[in-house]
Amino acid sequence: MTNQSKVLFLVEVAIFSAFAILLDELSGFLTGRFWPQGGSVSIGMLPVLIMAFRWGLKGGLLSGLLFGGLQILLGASIYHPVQGFIDYFFAFTLVGVAGIFAKQVKDGITNGNGTKWIIYVILGTILGGFLRFLCHFIAGIVFFASFAGDQNVVIYSLVYNGGYMTLSTLFCIILLILLIPALPKKYFFAMTART
Protein backbone atom coordinates (compact mmCIF):
# COMPACT_ATOMS: atom_id res chain seq x y z
CA MET A 1 0.00 0.00 0.00
CA THR A 2 1.41 3.40 -0.86
CA ASN A 3 1.61 5.93 1.94
CA GLN A 4 -1.22 7.90 0.37
CA SER A 5 -3.69 5.06 0.26
CA LYS A 6 -2.54 3.93 3.70
CA VAL A 7 -3.66 7.20 5.27
CA LEU A 8 -6.90 7.08 3.33
CA PHE A 9 -7.41 3.51 4.54
CA LEU A 10 -6.87 4.46 8.20
CA VAL A 11 -9.13 7.48 8.03
CA GLU A 12 -11.87 5.82 6.05
CA VAL A 13 -12.04 2.79 8.32
CA ALA A 14 -12.13 5.11 11.35
CA ILE A 15 -14.95 7.26 9.98
CA PHE A 16 -16.96 4.24 8.92
CA SER A 17 -16.61 2.74 12.38
CA ALA A 18 -18.05 5.95 13.80
CA PHE A 19 -20.81 5.60 11.23
CA ALA A 20 -21.45 2.06 12.46
CA ILE A 21 -21.95 3.34 16.02
CA LEU A 22 -24.38 5.92 14.71
CA LEU A 23 -26.42 3.45 12.67
CA ASP A 24 -26.47 1.08 15.62
CA GLU A 25 -27.96 3.83 17.80
CA LEU A 26 -30.54 4.72 15.16
CA SER A 27 -31.62 1.15 14.47
CA GLY A 28 -34.45 1.41 16.97
CA PHE A 29 -36.78 2.24 14.08
CA LEU A 30 -36.60 -1.37 12.87
CA THR A 31 -38.04 -3.38 15.74
CA GLY A 32 -37.57 -1.17 18.79
CA ARG A 33 -35.31 -2.16 21.66
CA PHE A 34 -36.85 -5.54 22.20
CA TRP A 35 -33.79 -7.49 23.38
CA PRO A 36 -33.31 -6.52 27.02
CA GLN A 37 -29.81 -7.83 27.67
CA GLY A 38 -27.94 -6.00 24.97
CA GLY A 39 -27.90 -6.84 21.30
CA SER A 40 -30.78 -5.85 19.09
CA VAL A 41 -31.83 -5.90 15.50
CA SER A 42 -29.37 -3.40 14.14
CA ILE A 43 -27.89 -2.28 10.85
CA GLY A 44 -24.68 -1.22 12.60
CA MET A 45 -22.79 -3.91 10.68
CA LEU A 46 -23.53 -2.12 7.40
CA PRO A 47 -20.50 0.24 7.35
CA VAL A 48 -18.24 -2.58 8.54
CA LEU A 49 -19.42 -4.73 5.63
CA ILE A 50 -18.92 -1.88 3.19
CA MET A 51 -15.34 -1.49 4.45
CA ALA A 52 -14.87 -5.26 4.17
CA PHE A 53 -15.98 -5.30 0.54
CA ARG A 54 -14.01 -2.16 -0.32
CA TRP A 55 -10.68 -2.85 1.41
CA GLY A 56 -10.80 -6.61 1.81
CA LEU A 57 -10.24 -8.70 4.91
CA LYS A 58 -7.95 -6.18 6.59
CA GLY A 59 -10.41 -3.31 6.27
CA GLY A 60 -13.30 -5.43 7.47
CA LEU A 61 -11.51 -6.85 10.51
CA LEU A 62 -10.12 -3.47 11.49
CA SER A 63 -13.39 -1.57 11.25
CA GLY A 64 -15.13 -4.40 13.12
CA LEU A 65 -12.53 -4.19 15.87
CA LEU A 66 -12.97 -0.43 16.11
CA PHE A 67 -16.76 -0.73 16.12
CA GLY A 68 -16.56 -3.17 19.04
CA GLY A 69 -13.97 -1.07 20.87
CA LEU A 70 -16.04 2.10 20.47
CA GLN A 71 -19.09 0.38 21.92
CA ILE A 72 -17.06 -0.51 25.01
CA LEU A 73 -15.78 3.07 25.32
CA LEU A 74 -19.28 4.46 25.03
CA GLY A 75 -20.64 2.12 27.68
CA ALA A 76 -21.44 -1.44 26.68
CA SER A 77 -23.20 -4.26 28.48
CA ILE A 78 -20.34 -6.15 30.12
CA TYR A 79 -21.39 -8.69 32.71
CA HIS A 80 -18.28 -10.82 32.83
CA PRO A 81 -14.72 -10.15 31.59
CA VAL A 82 -14.70 -13.10 29.20
CA GLN A 83 -18.19 -12.33 27.94
CA GLY A 84 -17.25 -8.67 27.37
CA PHE A 85 -14.18 -9.62 25.42
CA ILE A 86 -15.95 -12.13 23.19
CA ASP A 87 -19.11 -10.07 22.74
CA TYR A 88 -17.35 -6.91 21.66
CA PHE A 89 -13.86 -7.61 20.37
CA PHE A 90 -14.24 -11.03 18.79
CA ALA A 91 -17.83 -10.74 17.61
CA PHE A 92 -17.58 -7.47 15.73
CA THR A 93 -14.08 -8.08 14.40
CA LEU A 94 -15.26 -11.32 12.83
CA VAL A 95 -18.00 -9.51 10.88
CA GLY A 96 -15.07 -8.25 8.80
CA VAL A 97 -14.34 -11.79 7.58
CA ALA A 98 -16.91 -10.91 4.90
CA GLY A 99 -13.92 -9.20 3.29
CA ILE A 100 -12.56 -12.49 1.94
CA PHE A 101 -15.06 -12.04 -0.89
CA ALA A 102 -13.99 -8.45 -1.60
CA LYS A 103 -12.19 -9.39 -4.78
CA GLN A 104 -15.18 -11.22 -6.28
CA VAL A 105 -17.58 -8.43 -5.28
CA LYS A 106 -15.36 -5.78 -6.86
CA ASP A 107 -14.85 -7.86 -9.98
CA GLY A 108 -18.61 -8.22 -10.31
CA ILE A 109 -19.19 -4.50 -9.89
CA THR A 110 -16.33 -3.49 -12.20
CA ASN A 111 -17.54 -5.79 -14.96
CA GLY A 112 -21.18 -4.89 -14.46
CA ASN A 113 -21.94 -8.50 -13.52
CA GLY A 114 -25.00 -7.98 -11.31
CA THR A 115 -25.60 -11.55 -10.20
CA LYS A 116 -21.96 -12.16 -9.31
CA TRP A 117 -21.51 -9.34 -6.83
CA ILE A 118 -24.93 -9.90 -5.30
CA ILE A 119 -24.13 -13.57 -4.66
CA TYR A 120 -20.80 -12.75 -3.03
CA VAL A 121 -22.26 -9.89 -0.98
CA ILE A 122 -24.87 -12.32 0.34
CA LEU A 123 -22.24 -15.00 1.02
CA GLY A 124 -19.93 -12.54 2.77
CA THR A 125 -22.66 -11.02 4.89
CA ILE A 126 -24.00 -14.39 5.94
CA LEU A 127 -20.49 -15.57 6.82
CA GLY A 128 -19.72 -12.41 8.82
CA GLY A 129 -23.12 -12.46 10.48
CA PHE A 130 -22.80 -16.14 11.33
CA LEU A 131 -19.35 -15.74 12.89
CA ARG A 132 -20.62 -12.81 14.92
CA PHE A 133 -23.60 -14.90 16.03
CA LEU A 134 -21.26 -17.72 17.12
CA CYS A 135 -19.38 -15.28 19.35
CA HIS A 136 -22.54 -13.90 20.95
CA PHE A 137 -23.79 -17.46 21.35
CA ILE A 138 -20.62 -18.56 23.19
CA ALA A 139 -20.53 -15.34 25.22
CA GLY A 140 -24.15 -15.95 26.18
CA ILE A 141 -23.26 -19.38 27.49
CA VAL A 142 -20.28 -18.00 29.45
CA PHE A 143 -22.47 -15.28 30.88
CA PHE A 144 -25.31 -17.54 31.95
CA ALA A 145 -23.01 -20.28 33.20
CA SER A 146 -21.34 -17.80 35.52
CA PHE A 147 -24.47 -16.12 36.80
CA ALA A 148 -27.23 -18.65 36.61
CA GLY A 149 -25.82 -22.13 36.14
CA ASP A 150 -29.05 -23.15 34.45
CA GLN A 151 -29.11 -26.20 32.21
CA ASN A 152 -30.97 -24.64 29.32
CA VAL A 153 -28.22 -22.10 28.77
CA VAL A 154 -27.42 -23.38 25.31
CA ILE A 155 -30.96 -23.19 24.00
CA TYR A 156 -31.58 -19.85 25.64
CA SER A 157 -28.44 -18.31 24.13
CA LEU A 158 -29.28 -19.84 20.75
CA VAL A 159 -32.78 -18.38 20.67
CA TYR A 160 -31.86 -15.03 22.18
CA ASN A 161 -28.84 -14.32 20.01
CA GLY A 162 -30.09 -16.19 16.96
CA GLY A 163 -33.24 -14.08 16.87
CA TYR A 164 -31.76 -10.64 16.47
CA MET A 165 -28.75 -11.86 14.50
CA THR A 166 -30.89 -13.52 11.80
CA LEU A 167 -32.93 -10.35 11.36
CA SER A 168 -29.88 -8.06 11.46
CA THR A 169 -28.08 -10.13 8.83
CA LEU A 170 -31.17 -10.21 6.64
CA PHE A 171 -31.65 -6.43 6.85
CA CYS A 172 -27.97 -5.86 6.08
CA ILE A 173 -28.18 -8.05 2.97
CA ILE A 174 -31.27 -6.24 1.67
CA LEU A 175 -29.78 -2.82 2.35
CA LEU A 176 -26.40 -3.70 0.81
CA ILE A 177 -28.08 -4.88 -2.38
CA LEU A 178 -30.09 -1.65 -2.56
CA LEU A 179 -27.20 0.55 -1.45
CA ILE A 180 -24.15 -0.59 -3.41
CA PRO A 181 -25.55 0.20 -6.90
CA ALA A 182 -26.52 3.66 -5.64
CA LEU A 183 -23.01 4.53 -4.43
CA PRO A 184 -20.45 6.06 -6.80
CA LYS A 185 -18.80 3.18 -8.58
CA LYS A 186 -15.27 4.44 -8.01
CA TYR A 187 -15.35 3.22 -4.41
CA PHE A 188 -15.80 -0.36 -5.51
CA PHE A 189 -13.64 -0.58 -8.59
CA ALA A 190 -11.06 -3.32 -8.35
CA MET A 191 -8.16 -1.59 -6.65
CA THR A 192 -5.89 -4.58 -6.37
CA ALA A 193 -3.06 -2.65 -7.97
CA ARG A 194 -3.22 -0.01 -5.26
CA THR A 195 -3.65 -2.12 -2.15
Place this chain on the structure above:
Amino acid sequence: MSNSVIIGQYVPGHSPIHRLDPRMKIAIIFIFVIVIFLANNWVSYSILTAFALLSTISTRIAPSFILKGLKPVWFLIIFTFILHLVVTKEGDVLISVLNFDIYSGAIWKGLEISLRFFLLILMTSLLTLTTTPISITDAIESLFHPLNKIRFPVHELALMMSISLRFIPTLMQETDKISKAQASRGVDFRTGPIKERIKAVVPLLVPLFVSAFKRAEELAMAMEARGYNGGEGRTKFRELKLKKADLFVLIFFILVLIGFWISRS
Protein backbone atom coordinates in the same frame (compact mmCIF):
# COMPACT_ATOMS: atom_id res chain seq x y z
CA MET B 1 -33.46 12.93 16.22
CA SER B 2 -30.10 13.80 17.73
CA ASN B 3 -31.81 14.97 20.91
CA SER B 4 -33.05 11.50 21.65
CA VAL B 5 -29.71 9.82 21.08
CA ILE B 6 -27.08 10.19 23.78
CA ILE B 7 -23.66 8.99 22.70
CA GLY B 8 -21.44 7.98 25.59
CA GLN B 9 -22.10 8.40 29.26
CA TYR B 10 -19.50 10.94 30.37
CA VAL B 11 -20.66 13.34 33.08
CA PRO B 12 -18.36 16.39 33.29
CA GLY B 13 -16.95 17.11 36.73
CA HIS B 14 -13.88 17.83 38.83
CA SER B 15 -14.08 15.10 41.44
CA PRO B 16 -10.95 13.16 42.54
CA ILE B 17 -12.12 10.27 40.36
CA HIS B 18 -12.52 12.53 37.33
CA ARG B 19 -8.98 13.84 37.80
CA LEU B 20 -7.42 10.44 38.35
CA ASP B 21 -5.08 9.31 35.59
CA PRO B 22 -7.21 7.31 33.13
CA ARG B 23 -4.54 4.58 32.99
CA MET B 24 -4.82 4.16 36.73
CA LYS B 25 -8.60 3.96 36.51
CA ILE B 26 -8.49 1.31 33.80
CA ALA B 27 -5.90 -0.75 35.68
CA ILE B 28 -7.83 -0.60 38.96
CA ILE B 29 -11.16 -1.46 37.37
CA PHE B 30 -9.59 -4.29 35.38
CA ILE B 31 -8.13 -5.84 38.54
CA PHE B 32 -11.33 -5.20 40.48
CA VAL B 33 -13.43 -6.99 37.88
CA ILE B 34 -11.21 -10.08 38.10
CA VAL B 35 -11.02 -9.99 41.88
CA ILE B 36 -14.83 -9.94 42.25
CA PHE B 37 -14.89 -13.51 41.03
CA LEU B 38 -12.48 -14.56 43.77
CA ALA B 39 -14.56 -13.28 46.67
CA ASN B 40 -15.99 -16.17 48.67
CA ASN B 41 -17.32 -14.96 52.02
CA TRP B 42 -19.25 -12.03 53.38
CA VAL B 43 -16.12 -10.21 54.68
CA SER B 44 -14.42 -10.24 51.28
CA TYR B 45 -17.63 -9.11 49.58
CA SER B 46 -18.03 -6.32 52.13
CA ILE B 47 -14.51 -5.05 51.45
CA LEU B 48 -15.16 -4.92 47.70
CA THR B 49 -18.59 -3.36 48.19
CA ALA B 50 -17.14 -0.71 50.50
CA PHE B 51 -14.45 0.09 47.94
CA ALA B 52 -17.01 0.35 45.14
CA LEU B 53 -19.31 2.57 47.20
CA LEU B 54 -16.42 4.79 48.27
CA SER B 55 -15.42 5.19 44.62
CA THR B 56 -19.02 5.97 43.68
CA ILE B 57 -19.32 8.66 46.34
CA SER B 58 -15.98 10.17 45.34
CA THR B 59 -17.22 10.77 41.79
CA ARG B 60 -19.68 13.37 43.22
CA ILE B 61 -22.22 12.28 40.64
CA ALA B 62 -25.71 12.00 42.13
CA PRO B 63 -26.24 8.33 43.09
CA SER B 64 -29.77 8.53 41.71
CA PHE B 65 -28.30 9.43 38.33
CA ILE B 66 -25.90 6.48 38.40
CA LEU B 67 -28.68 4.11 39.45
CA LYS B 68 -30.87 5.40 36.66
CA GLY B 69 -28.07 4.62 34.21
CA LEU B 70 -28.07 1.04 35.49
CA LYS B 71 -31.79 0.71 34.85
CA PRO B 72 -31.57 -1.84 32.03
CA VAL B 73 -29.61 -4.21 34.28
CA TRP B 74 -31.94 -4.08 37.28
CA PHE B 75 -34.16 -6.49 35.44
CA LEU B 76 -31.24 -8.88 35.01
CA ILE B 77 -30.13 -8.60 38.62
CA ILE B 78 -33.62 -9.39 39.90
CA PHE B 79 -33.99 -12.13 37.31
CA THR B 80 -30.77 -13.86 38.41
CA PHE B 81 -31.85 -13.61 42.03
CA ILE B 82 -35.21 -15.23 41.36
CA LEU B 83 -33.59 -17.85 39.17
CA HIS B 84 -31.34 -18.85 42.05
CA LEU B 85 -34.28 -19.08 44.42
CA VAL B 86 -35.81 -21.60 42.05
CA VAL B 87 -32.74 -23.57 41.00
CA THR B 88 -30.49 -23.79 44.07
CA LYS B 89 -31.41 -26.51 46.54
CA GLU B 90 -28.90 -26.21 49.37
CA GLY B 91 -29.33 -25.59 53.11
CA ASP B 92 -32.60 -25.75 55.03
CA VAL B 93 -36.06 -25.23 53.67
CA LEU B 94 -37.16 -21.79 54.82
CA ILE B 95 -40.57 -21.27 53.29
CA SER B 96 -42.85 -23.49 51.27
CA VAL B 97 -45.14 -21.73 48.83
CA LEU B 98 -47.60 -23.95 46.94
CA ASN B 99 -45.47 -27.09 47.26
CA PHE B 100 -42.46 -25.07 46.26
CA ASP B 101 -39.56 -24.96 48.70
CA ILE B 102 -37.23 -22.03 49.07
CA TYR B 103 -33.90 -22.99 50.60
CA SER B 104 -31.67 -20.82 52.79
CA GLY B 105 -28.70 -21.62 50.55
CA ALA B 106 -30.65 -20.27 47.60
CA ILE B 107 -31.14 -16.88 49.19
CA TRP B 108 -27.46 -16.55 50.07
CA LYS B 109 -26.39 -17.74 46.62
CA GLY B 110 -28.88 -15.44 44.87
CA LEU B 111 -27.75 -12.46 46.91
CA GLU B 112 -24.11 -13.28 46.24
CA ILE B 113 -24.51 -13.51 42.48
CA SER B 114 -26.70 -10.40 42.31
CA LEU B 115 -24.19 -8.43 44.36
CA ARG B 116 -21.30 -9.60 42.19
CA PHE B 117 -23.25 -8.59 39.16
CA PHE B 118 -24.13 -5.20 40.59
CA LEU B 119 -20.53 -4.39 41.63
CA LEU B 120 -19.20 -5.40 38.24
CA ILE B 121 -21.56 -3.14 36.35
CA LEU B 122 -21.25 -0.29 38.84
CA MET B 123 -17.45 -0.22 38.60
CA THR B 124 -17.27 -0.46 34.82
CA SER B 125 -19.86 2.28 34.43
CA LEU B 126 -17.88 4.52 36.82
CA LEU B 127 -15.09 4.47 34.24
CA THR B 128 -17.28 5.66 31.37
CA LEU B 129 -19.11 8.13 33.65
CA THR B 130 -15.97 9.92 34.80
CA THR B 131 -13.63 9.58 31.83
CA THR B 132 -14.07 11.03 28.36
CA PRO B 133 -13.80 8.42 25.61
CA ILE B 134 -10.84 10.31 24.23
CA SER B 135 -8.85 10.02 27.47
CA ILE B 136 -9.68 6.31 27.63
CA THR B 137 -8.22 6.04 24.13
CA ASP B 138 -5.07 7.92 25.18
CA ALA B 139 -4.76 5.67 28.21
CA ILE B 140 -5.14 2.52 26.14
CA GLU B 141 -2.52 3.74 23.70
CA SER B 142 -0.15 4.38 26.58
CA LEU B 143 -0.88 1.06 28.33
CA PHE B 144 -0.41 -0.96 25.15
CA HIS B 145 2.62 0.98 23.99
CA PRO B 146 4.99 -1.97 24.64
CA LEU B 147 3.11 -3.96 21.98
CA ASN B 148 4.71 -1.69 19.38
CA LYS B 149 7.83 -3.81 19.80
CA ILE B 150 6.07 -6.82 18.28
CA ARG B 151 4.86 -4.59 15.43
CA PHE B 152 1.29 -4.39 16.71
CA PRO B 153 0.03 -1.03 15.37
CA VAL B 154 -0.95 0.53 18.71
CA HIS B 155 -0.50 4.09 17.51
CA GLU B 156 -2.58 3.61 14.37
CA LEU B 157 -5.40 1.97 16.29
CA ALA B 158 -5.47 4.75 18.87
CA LEU B 159 -5.43 7.36 16.12
CA MET B 160 -8.34 5.67 14.37
CA MET B 161 -10.23 5.47 17.64
CA SER B 162 -9.76 9.21 18.20
CA ILE B 163 -10.90 9.97 14.65
CA SER B 164 -14.01 7.84 15.14
CA LEU B 165 -14.86 9.53 18.41
CA ARG B 166 -14.34 12.93 16.85
CA PHE B 167 -16.63 12.10 13.94
CA ILE B 168 -19.56 10.53 15.76
CA PRO B 169 -21.17 13.92 16.61
CA THR B 170 -20.42 15.27 13.13
CA LEU B 171 -22.05 12.30 11.44
CA MET B 172 -24.94 12.58 13.85
CA GLN B 173 -25.64 16.18 12.82
CA GLU B 174 -25.39 15.17 9.22
CA THR B 175 -27.86 12.32 9.72
CA ASP B 176 -30.22 14.73 11.39
CA LYS B 177 -29.93 17.19 8.50
CA ILE B 178 -30.40 14.57 5.79
CA SER B 179 -33.28 12.84 7.51
CA LYS B 180 -35.07 16.20 7.84
CA ALA B 181 -34.37 16.96 4.20
CA GLN B 182 -35.77 13.58 3.16
CA ALA B 183 -38.74 13.90 5.51
CA SER B 184 -39.62 17.21 3.86
CA ARG B 185 -39.78 15.26 0.59
CA GLY B 186 -42.21 12.86 2.22
CA VAL B 187 -39.93 9.97 3.18
CA ASP B 188 -41.23 8.25 6.30
CA PHE B 189 -39.14 5.49 7.84
CA ARG B 190 -40.72 5.42 11.28
CA THR B 191 -44.17 4.08 10.50
CA GLY B 192 -45.71 1.54 8.17
CA PRO B 193 -44.80 -2.11 7.55
CA ILE B 194 -41.15 -3.11 8.01
CA LYS B 195 -40.67 -3.63 4.27
CA GLU B 196 -41.66 -0.04 3.55
CA ARG B 197 -39.46 1.26 6.36
CA ILE B 198 -36.42 -0.51 4.95
CA LYS B 199 -37.12 0.88 1.50
CA ALA B 200 -37.54 4.34 2.97
CA VAL B 201 -34.22 4.24 4.77
CA VAL B 202 -32.22 3.82 1.56
CA PRO B 203 -32.59 7.49 0.48
CA LEU B 204 -31.22 8.38 3.91
CA LEU B 205 -28.31 5.93 3.79
CA VAL B 206 -27.05 6.73 0.30
CA PRO B 207 -26.17 10.40 0.96
CA LEU B 208 -24.76 9.46 4.35
CA PHE B 209 -22.42 6.87 2.87
CA VAL B 210 -21.33 9.17 0.07
CA SER B 211 -20.62 11.96 2.52
CA ALA B 212 -18.69 9.61 4.83
CA PHE B 213 -16.50 8.61 1.87
CA LYS B 214 -15.96 12.28 0.98
CA ARG B 215 -15.11 13.27 4.55
CA ALA B 216 -12.55 10.48 4.75
CA GLU B 217 -10.97 11.60 1.49
CA GLU B 218 -10.75 15.20 2.65
CA LEU B 219 -9.33 14.29 6.04
CA ALA B 220 -6.73 11.96 4.51
CA MET B 221 -5.68 14.71 2.11
CA ALA B 222 -5.44 17.23 4.94
CA MET B 223 -3.33 14.84 7.00
CA GLU B 224 -0.96 14.21 4.14
CA ALA B 225 -0.67 17.92 3.43
CA ARG B 226 0.47 18.34 7.03
CA GLY B 227 3.03 15.60 6.61
CA TYR B 228 1.44 12.79 8.61
CA ASN B 229 3.42 9.61 8.20
CA GLY B 230 2.70 7.25 11.04
CA GLY B 231 3.56 7.15 14.72
CA GLU B 232 7.35 7.58 14.49
CA GLY B 233 8.51 10.77 16.18
CA ARG B 234 5.02 12.21 16.48
CA THR B 235 4.45 14.48 19.49
CA LYS B 236 1.27 14.62 21.53
CA PHE B 237 -1.19 17.37 22.28
CA ARG B 238 -2.56 15.64 25.36
CA GLU B 239 0.12 14.08 27.55
CA LEU B 240 -0.55 11.72 30.43
CA LYS B 241 1.53 12.14 33.60
CA LEU B 242 1.14 10.26 36.86
CA LYS B 243 0.53 12.63 39.78
CA LYS B 244 0.95 12.19 43.53
CA ALA B 245 -2.78 11.65 43.94
CA ASP B 246 -2.60 8.74 41.48
CA LEU B 247 0.09 7.01 43.52
CA PHE B 248 -1.90 7.61 46.68
CA VAL B 249 -4.94 5.95 45.14
CA LEU B 250 -2.81 3.08 43.89
CA ILE B 251 -1.38 2.45 47.38
CA PHE B 252 -4.88 2.60 48.83
CA PHE B 253 -6.13 0.10 46.28
CA ILE B 254 -3.24 -2.27 47.00
CA LEU B 255 -4.08 -2.09 50.71
CA VAL B 256 -7.70 -2.93 49.89
CA LEU B 257 -6.51 -5.89 47.83
CA ILE B 258 -4.30 -7.14 50.66
CA GLY B 259 -7.19 -6.84 53.11
CA PHE B 260 -9.41 -8.65 50.63
CA TRP B 261 -6.91 -11.47 50.16
CA ILE B 262 -6.51 -12.03 53.91
CA SER B 263 -10.26 -12.07 54.46
CA ARG B 264 -10.90 -14.79 51.87
CA SER B 265 -11.69 -18.16 53.37
